[in-house]
């Protein structure tokens with residue numbers, strides 16, 4: 001006899017993506033349950049560290065822009081429903097040599113999608129933003145629809161709102177197994193079993209442990225965030241200092257205005273140690289972590305004091321093509337994969353959550369997601 005359903009949809013992992021799928025499902029009136037191995041807003045996954053960049057002029061590919069335009073509206077919807085400020089749209093400056101693929105994609109994004117922006121040569125940009133030591137051969141594109149998100153608060157707010165709308169959650173409850181069949185899915189969590197119609201798996205860096213049969217080609221990469229004191233913090237407030245991004249093949253860097261009125265966060269993008277499991281991420285901070293970031297600070301930010309005052313670790317869950325994973329899990333009926341997000345997914349959380357919720361309720365996705373198809377690695 002088929003056991004009766006406990007819930008219609010389960011979300012396994014209430015981190016950056018899962019919290020938003022949970023909210024979207026509850027909002028759609030779906031009978032939803034969410035599980036997380038920790039408490040939402042924790043610092044063990046990929047959704048912590050005070051701030052995350054949002055930008056729509058997307059150096060990683062013009063095809064992301066429609067998703068980002070929709071995500072921007074959905075961030076405001078969650079803020080509107082809860083009264084919590086999650087997104088500060090203070091603009092963003094992307095810079096680098098004109099020929100860099102990242103800058104070409106940023107330029108194509110602003111042109112093709114008529115995104116409000118300003119273009120500068122390196123020396124012009126230096127006059128507008130003397131806080132950054134742009135190079136002569138750089139171009140800079142300032143985009144209005146950019147700024148920063150509050151990751152921990154966003155996750156907590158999305159989960160809380162989902163609960164208010166009727167969703168149930170189990171925290172500090174690691175799901176051990178997901179057994180999918182044609183009629184539904186059994187979820188084994190500690191010594192209990194639950195039966196649901198569909199499951200969304202949004203377990204980030206833990207996805208290969210929870211669904212080893214998919215053999216997803218994921219690699220976990222340790223990253224370090226570093227904070228520096230500003231000599232003149234009033235020059236680094238969100239009103240005066242946009243988020244910035246200098247991305248390129250290999251190791252890029254990015255950073256934020258001050259959010260505490262004192263320090264500025266700078267980080268490298270990539271170049272971190274590769275590990276097999278989130279538990280293997282070294283959480284200690286070493287001199288060798290700080291030194292390359294401080295070198296960038298010395299080179300590009302004359303008004304920051306090049307002595308780290310704080311640092312934190314985090315990790316990316318990379319895919320071979322650096323695109324996200326979103327769609328039906330190959331060979332596993334009733335299972336939708338939401339992530340991993342290849343180290344650049346936070347800004348997309350509300351639209352990824354919405355599309356995953358649509359897939360889990362047999363609706364047509366709001367936007368095109370073919371490039372995120374989980375089965376692309378099996379060809």
Ligand SMILES: Cc1cc2nc3c(=O)[nH]c(=O)nc-3n(C[C@H](O)[C@H](O)[C@H](O)COP(=O)(O)OP(=O)(O)OC[C@H]3O[C@@H](n4cnc5c(N)ncnc54)[C@H](O)[C@@H]3O)c2cc1C
Pocket residue numbers: 012013014015016017018035036037038044045046047049051052053054173174175176202203204205206207210223224225267313314315316338339340341342343344345346347348
């Ligand atoms: C240092 C750093 C800086 C970044 N900067 C940016 C940025 O500026 N802008 C941007 O857009 N993106 C950025 N990213 C990327 C972005 O943060 C990630 O792509 C995103 O957080 C990934 O979300 P996720 O939901 O897949 O993973 P997570 O947020 O880690 O969520 C996974 C969740 O699953 C839970 N879980 C795992 N296993 C189980 C289980 N068995 N049972 C129950 N629960 C489970 C975990 O506890 C966790 O809560 C950055 C990432 C890092 C590390």
